[in-house]
Amino acid sequence: MKITLKIKRFNPEVDKKPHWESYTVEVEPTDRVLDALHEVKWTQDGTLALRRSCAHGICGSDAMRINGRNMLACKALIKDVAKDGVITVEPILGLPVVKDLIVDMEPFFAHYRAIMPYLVNNDPPPERERLQSPEDRARYDDTTKCILCACCTTSCPSFWARGEYVGPAAIVQAHRFIFDSRDQAGEERLRILSEPDGVWRCRTVFNCTEACPRGIQVTKAIGEVKEALRTGVIR
Amino acid sequence: MLRPLIVSFREGVAYRAKGNLLWLLHRISGLGIVVFLGFHIFGMSMAAFNPALHERALELYKTPPFAIGELLLAFLLIFHAVNGTRIAILELRPQLWEKQELATRLSLIITALLTAPTLAIMAYKSISHFLAH
Numbered sequence: 240m241k242i243t244l245k246i247k248r249f250n251p252e253v254d255k256k257p258h259w260e261s262y263t264v265e266v267e268p269t270d271r272v273l274d275a276l277h278e279v280k281w282t283q284d285g286t287l288a289l290r291r292s293c294a295h296g297i298c299g300s301d302a303m304r305i306n307g308r309n310m311l312a313c314k315a316l317i318k319d320v321a322k323d324g325v326i327t328v329e330p331i332l333g334l335p336v337v338k339d340l341i342v343d344m345e346p347f348f349a350h351y352r353a354i355m356p357y358l359v360n361n362d363p364p365p366e367r368e369r370l371q372s373p374e375d376r377a378r379y380d381d382t383t384k385c386i387l388c389a390c391c392t393t394s395c396p397s398f399w400a401r402g403e404y405v406g407p408a409a410i411v412q413a414h415r416f417i418f419d420s421r422d423q424a425g426e427e428r429l430r431i432l433s434e435p436d437g438v439w440r441c442r443t444v445f446n447c448t449e450a451c452p453r454g455i456q457v458t459k460a461i462g463e464v465k466e467a468l469r470t471g472v473i474r
Numbered sequence: 475m476l477r478p479l480i481v482s483f484r485e486g487v488a489y490r491a492k493g494n495l496l497w498l499l500h501r502i503s504g505l506g507i508v509v510f511l512g513f514h515i516f517g518m519s520m521a522a523f524n525p526a527l528h529e530r531a532l533e534l535y536k537t538p539p540f541a542i543g544e545l546l547l548a549f550l551l552i553f554h555a556v557n558g559t560r561i562a563i564l565e566l567r568p569q570l571w572e573k574q575e576l577a578t579r580l581s582l583i584i585t586a587l588l589t590a591p592t593l594a595i596m597a598y599k600s601i602s603h604f605l606a607h
C-alpha cells in the first residue's frame with residue numbers, strides 16, 4: 240500500500256523553525272513506521288535524521304511522536320497508525336531538537352543519574368549472589384522492564400512546563416531500587432524524590448502510562464513512591 | 475508563572491492522548507470556576523459598595539448568554555468535583571491506578587448522571603423565566 244509520511248523537519252544550520260515535509264512510500268500494512276522512515280532515508284532523502292539502534296523495541300532510542308502520541312517507531316505498525324493513508328511523525332516534546340527527529344537526551348539522562356540508578360548494599364558480599372525470595376523479586380518486577388526510551392517523561396505536562404522535574408522515567412528507575420529488598424539506599428532516593436522537583440510535581444495526568452511501550456504501570460509506580468513518602472514505610 | 479499556562483495550551487493541545495484530554499478539561503474547569511468565583515464575589519460585594527452596579531449585574535445574569543454560561547459552569551463544576559475525587563482517591567490508593575480506565579469511565583458516568591437533571595432543572599427555570607418576560 241502507498242502511504243504519506245508527514246515528517247516535521249528541522250535543520251539547525253539553515254532553518255529558523257521546524258517545517259513539515261511529505262513523502263509517499265510503498266509499504267506493507269504490517270511494516271512498522273520505522274521501516275517507512277528507512278524507506279525515506281535510504282531511497283528518497285538521505286538528509287533525514289533519526290535515531291534507532293536495535294529496531295526491535297529494546298534499546299529505547301527511537302521514541303517519537305506518531306500521530307501526536309509518543310511511541311517507538313519500531314513498535315508502531317503502519318496498519319495501526321495510518322489514518323486515511325497518512326502518518327505524521329514529529330520529535331518528542333520537552334527536549335531540545337538537535338535535528339529532525341533527534342532530540343538532546345542529556346537532560347533526561349541527568350534526571351536518571353540523579354536518583355542513584357544502581358544497587359547500594361554495604362554489607363560484605365556473600366560467597367555467591369545476594370539472594371532474594373521470589374516474592375521480594377516480584378515486588379519491583381514491573382519497573383525492571385524500563386528501557387529508558389523517554390516516551391513517558393516527554394509525554395508529561397509537568398515535564399513540559401518544568402524541565403527540572405525528574406520525570407516519570409527517573410521515578411520508575413528509582414522505584415526499581417527502592418522496592419528491591421537487597422538495596423539499602425531507599426531512604427536516600429526517597430529524600431531526593433521528596434524535593435520540590437521530585438514526585439510531587441506529578442499531577443496524575445496518566446499520559447506516561449499510556450505512552451510506555453513496555454506497558455509499565457508508571458503512574459502506579461509513582462503513586463507507590465508517593466505513598467512511601469507519605470507513610471514513611473517502604474513496602 | 476505563565477509558563478504552565480502557555481504549555482497547557484501549546485504542548486497540551488498538540489499531544490494526542492486520552493489522559494491528556496481529561497487533564498486539560500480538569501485544568502480548564504478549575505480555572506473556569508476560579509474566574510467565575512472572582513467575578514461573582516466582585517459582583518456580590520458591589521451590593522455593599524455600589525448598589526446600582528450590583529443591580530446591573532443581577533440584570534445581566536438574567537440574559538440568555540449568562541443563562542447558557544451558567545449551564546456550562548454547572549457542568550464544569552460537577553465534572554471538576556467528580557474527577558477531582560477520582561484523582562484524590564487514586565492518589566491515596568496507588569494500587570487502584572491499574573483500574574484507571576474503569577475509574578475514568580465511572581467518573582464520566584457519575585458526571586453525566588449528576589449533570590443531566592441539574593441542567594434540565596436549570597434550563598427549565600431559565601426558559602420559564604424568559605417566556606414569562
Ligand code: HEM
Pocket residue numbers: 441442443444497500501502503504505507508511554555556557558559561562
Ligand atoms: C468541588 C470540590 C472540588 C474537588 C473535589 C477538587 C479537586 C481537585 C483536585 C484533586 C485537583 C488536583 C488535580 C491534580 O493535581 O491532578 C484540583 C485542581 C484544581 N482545582 Fe479543584 N476541586 C474542587 C473544587 C474546586 C473549586 C471550587 C475551584 C475554584 C475555585 C477549583 C480550582 C482548581 C484549579 C484551578 C486546579 C488546578 C488545575 C491544574 O493544575 O491543572 N477546584 N481540584
Ligand code: SF4
Pocket residue numbers: 391394395396397398406407440441442443444445446447448457458461
Ligand atoms: S502521571 Fe504524573 S508523571 Fe505521568 S504524565 Fe502524568 S503528571 Fe506526568
Ligand code: SF4
Pocket residue numbers: 384385386387388389390391392407408411450451452453454455457
Ligand atoms: S517507563 Fe516506559 S516509557 Fe518511560 S522510559 Fe521506561 S520504558 Fe520508556
Ligand code: FES
Pocket residue numbers: 290291292293294295296297298299300301302311312313314
Ligand atoms: S530502535 Fe531500539 S527500541 Fe526502537
